[in-house]
Amino acid sequence: MKIKYTAVLSIVLIVSVVLGACAPAPTPTPTTAPVATSAPAAAPTETPVPTAAPTETPMAAAPTEAPAAAGTPMVVTAGTPLPEVTAAKPYVIGVSLDSLFLGREAEMGGVTAEAEKLGVTLKVSNADNDAQTQSAQMQSFINQKVDAILLVAVDENAIRTSTKAAHDAGIPVITFDRVLPNNPDVVFQSGLDSLADGTSCGEYVAAQNDGQPHKILELLGALNDPNAIDRSAGFEAPLKDLTNLTIIKSPTNWNAEQALADVTNAFTANPDIWAIFIPSDFMMSAIQTGLTGANRFADAGQPGHVISCAIDGSPPGYDATVASWNDALVVLPLKTEAEAAVDAAVQILNGQTPPTKVEVFPGTLYTYQDIKQNADKIWGAQAELTPTPAPTATPGS
Amino acid sequence: MAQKRSSQFFRSILDSMRRARWVAVLVGVFLLGMGFTFLSPAFLTARNLGNIAIQSAITGVMAVGMTFVIMTAGIDISVGAIAYLTSALGAALVIQYQSPIIMYLIGIFLAMLLGLINGLVINFLRINPLITTLATLYIYRGLGIHANRAGITIVHQGARFFGIGTIAGVPMPLILPILIGIIGALILNYTRFGRYVLAIGNSQDAAHDSGLPVRQVLITVYVVAGLCAGLGGLILAGRVGAVSSDQGVNIEFTVITASVLGGTNLYGGRGSILGSLIGAILLVMIDNGLNLISASPYIYDTVRGAVLVGAVMIDRASTVRLFTTGFPFNVLAARHRSEAASQS
Numbered sequence: 001m002k003i004k005y006t007a008v009l010s011i012v013l014i015v016s017v018v019l020g021a022c023a024p025a026p027t028p029t030p031t032t033a034p035v036a037t038s039a040p041a042a043a044p045t046e047t048p049v050p051t052a053a054p055t056e057t058p059m060a061a062a063p064t065e066a067p068a069a070a071g072t073p074m075v076v077t078a079g080t081p082l083p084e085v086t087a088a089k090p091y092v093i094g095v096s097l098d099s100l101f102l103g104r105e106a107e108m109g110g111v112t113a114e115a116e117k118l119g120v121t122l123k124v125s126n127a128d129n130d131a132q133t134q135s136a137q138m139q140s141f142i143n144q145k146v147d148a149i150l151l152v153a154v155d156e157n158a159i160r161t162s163t164k165a166a167h168d169a170g171i172p173v174i175t176f177d178r179v180l181p182n183n184p185d186v187v188f189q190s191g192l193d194s195l196a197d198g199t200s201c202g203e204y205v206a207a208q209n210d211g212q213p214h215k216i217l218e219l220l221g222a223l224n225d226p227n228a229i230d231r232s233a234g235f236e237a238p239l240k241d242l243t244n245l246t247i248i249k250s251p252t253n254w255n256a257e258q259a260l261a262d263v264t265n266a267f268t269a270n271p272d273i274w275a276i277f278i279p280s281d282f283m284m285s286a287i288q289t290g291l292t293g294a295n296r297f298a299d300a301g302q303p304g305h306v307i308s309c310a311i312d313g314s315p316p317g318y319d320a321t322v323a324s325w326n327d328a329l330v331v332l333p334l335k336t337e338a339e340a341a342v343d344a345a346v347q348i349l350n351g352q353t354p355p356t357k358v359e360v361f362p363g364t365l366y367t368y369q370d371i372k373q374n375a376d377k378i379w380g381a382q383a384e385l386t387p388t389p390a391p392t393a394t395p396g397s
Numbered sequence: 398m399a400q401k402r403s404s405q406f407f408r409s410i411l412d413s414m415r416r417a418r419w420v421a422v423l424v425g426v427f428l429l430g431m432g433f434t435f436l437s438p439a440f441l442t443a444r445n446l447g448n449i450a451i452q453s454a455i456t457g458v459m460a461v462g463m464t465f466v467i468m469t470a471g472i473d474i475s476v477g478a479i480a481y482l483t484s485a486l487g488a489a490l491v492i493q494y495q496s497p498i499i500m501y502l503i504g505i506f507l508a509m510l511l512g513l514i515n516g517l518v519i520n521f522l523r524i525n526p527l528i529t530t531l532a533t534l535y536i537y538r539g540l541g542i543h544a545n546r547a548g549i550t551i552v553h554q555g556a557r558f559f560g561i562g563t564i565a566g567v568p569m570p571l572i573l574p575i576l577i578g579i580i581g582a583l584i585l586n587y588t589r590f591g592r593y594v595l596a597i598g599n600s601q602d603a604a605h606d607s608g609l610p611v612r613q614v615l616i617t618v619y620v621v622a623g624l625c626a627g628l629g630g631l632i633l634a635g636r637v638g639a640v641s642s643d644q645g646v647n648i649e650f651t652v653i654t655a656s657v658l659g660g661t662n663l664y665g666g667r668g669s670i671l672g673s674l675i676g677a678i679l680l681v682m683i684d685n686g687l688n689l690i691s692a693s694p695y696i697y698d699t700v701r702g703a704v705l706v707g708a709v710m711i712d713r714a715s716t717v718r719l720f721t722t723g724f725p726f727n728v729l730a731a732r733h734r735s736e737a738a739s740q741s
Binding site for chain 2: 104128129220248250254255257260261264265266268269282285286289314315316
């Protein structure tokens with residue numbers, strides 16, 4: 001029996017090692033940042049600055065009011081610089097992530113860089129989109145008596161018990177990416193201005209309006225995700241008075257395959273769809289396949305082209321916009337927004353008070369005409385990605 | 398004499414329908430299709446029916462493997478992670494070595510290996526299948542995230558054949574589920590292995606006492622589930638054109654639902670490959686129809702849940718109660734008898 005046990009365990013071990021060895025080297029971010037061995041140098045911290053306005057951009061991103069925040073007395077958009085930050089001692093901060101994907105990796109790049117600069121040790125956990133797992137991980141951070149917790153919540157309601165427990169234990173909780181508007185136990189929130197990002201896309205589509213009756217396919221993210229909800233609301237706001245435009249909504253639940261099915265089905269029922277709103281550009285390959293199947297895949301200015309606007313700024317979105325089959329891309333300032341969360345955490349631990357409780361950072365809209373010139377401002381343009389030719393037409397799909 | 402023949406005929410229909418529990422989900426598909434046809438003229442078109450068939454390919458192929466597992470009273474919730482890991486690793490290696498064949502090799506052999514690990518752990522370490530595959534779900538997905546650095550890997554054009562390729566004009570996502578379904582049904586119904594699966598699902602102890610190779614069969618069904626998951630991952634990656642870290646998340650529940658809707662008993666001993674494929678079509682049809690009628694995005698989950706409850710009720714009512722009592726055939730037979738008696 002022992003031999004069988006050993007054999008099975010050996011196979012599992014060998015396969016795990018082989019798989020791990022086969023895989024490309026991981027980025028160093030989702031693990032623990034290096035521990036500072038001495039007091040950190042008083043290096044000036046980058047204050048959150050909005051990305052510069054793009055050159056030749058027809059629709060500059062306009063920051064809008066952040067989501068209503070009960071219990072959060074002050075909300076400002078990016079541009080209010082936080083005071084220069086230095087850590088009074090080597091703090092240990094727990095980082096509770098909802099899941100790991102390209103955008104979160106980009107944010108973690110900002111968190112890790114800023115933590116290293118300030119001599120902060122990070123303990124990172126990933127809830128894999130499971131609210132209960134995240135609660136357990138938050139409790140673990142509380143038990144470990146970390147100095148502060150940086151949080152991207154899986155579920156804004158389910159996390160309340162954990163944020164209250166941290167608050168009761170005297171551990172400040174700082175959120176980034178997703179703002180939790182109604183949570184009184186969060187001491188600082190650094191978030192994306194999803195409302196403004198959606199509005200940028202809505203204004204871009206509105207600017208293309210020729211007064212003819214048109215249909216717009218609006219893809220939605222997860223219906224319980226505040227960012228997805230705000231992007232949708234922001235997109236629809238500039239279009240609500242344009243009565244010639246009809247919006248068809250389709251939920252993707254942040255699932256690329258669902259997005260492909262939605263596009264395919266929507267074009268089957270409405271072959272004359274004029275524009276698409278894509279709430280996250282990680283699904284660009286799926287959209288491309290769907291448009292190709294519907295015989296509507298064409299570059300901007302070509303017959304049959306479908307106007308599209310996407311949000312995020314990841315490599316697929318950047319490539320699609322450079323290739324000009326995607327018209328506009330709202331690029332999110334992920335690194336800046338994540339750095340602001342670390343700065344705020346250190347300030348609070350130092351006994352200082354950040355000038356605001358909520359700071360939101362709007363993205364910047366680039367079009368297919370100016371995106372290449374602004375590649376250095378786009379996080380996805382820096383990431384490695386092997387381009388692939390357009391898919392061949394497939395019946396149905 | 399004629400009455401007796403008629404009664405036998407009804408009885409034979411009744412018996413075959415009792416066995417073919419997928420008839421219930423087929424009725425569900427038919428009723429739902431009628432409803433959506435009434436609401437949207439685009440539903441009952443060749444193009445849309447093709448869309449439904451293609452969109453159900455991934456769930457359908459994976460449900461074939463899941464049917465084998467559930468029929469032995471097991472469960473495999475790691476299939477989504479297997480699909481993700483194999484396609485993530487395959488896509489990354491294709492880029493590195495510029496050879497699309499790697500994607501297919503990994504999609505098939507690595508997936509079988511991962512299924513084999515599930516089977517070995519369950520059967521040699523005697524750990525509950527749910528717990529084992531829950532653990533391997535995390536391990537496999539974690540390895541996949543490691544492989545593509547939590548990012549998005551664009552799938553090489555040559556490695557997308559299972560997703561967007563065609564043979565003689567027929568899309569591969571249409572060919573593959575039919576092919577896998579036929580092979581699965583043949584194995585299940587016409588091979589010794591299939592009979593063993595059925596016997597073990599009915600009573601593992603009795604099968605063991607009868608000298609059946611219980612352990613080997615139980616390991617093999619997880620290999621089959623892994624293989625089908627790998628093929629599903631290849632179709633998925635090929636269709637979407639990219640592999641991201643959320644790929645295949647929660648698909649295991651859709652796959653299990655498709656199998657159960659198709660008449661597979663969660664306690665083992667009963668199942669149908671055809672039923673699982675029809676179950677996958679029913680699940681896709683819900684979203685497809687709601688898309689076509691431009692339904693509010695907030696009612697999708699409600700409708701999904703209601704249709705599933707409806708399908709289960711049809712299953713329970715028709716196949717269990719009505720058919721076990723023989724209604725309406727026994728009523729007809731009784732009427733024939735009374736009419737014959739009155740005439741005589």
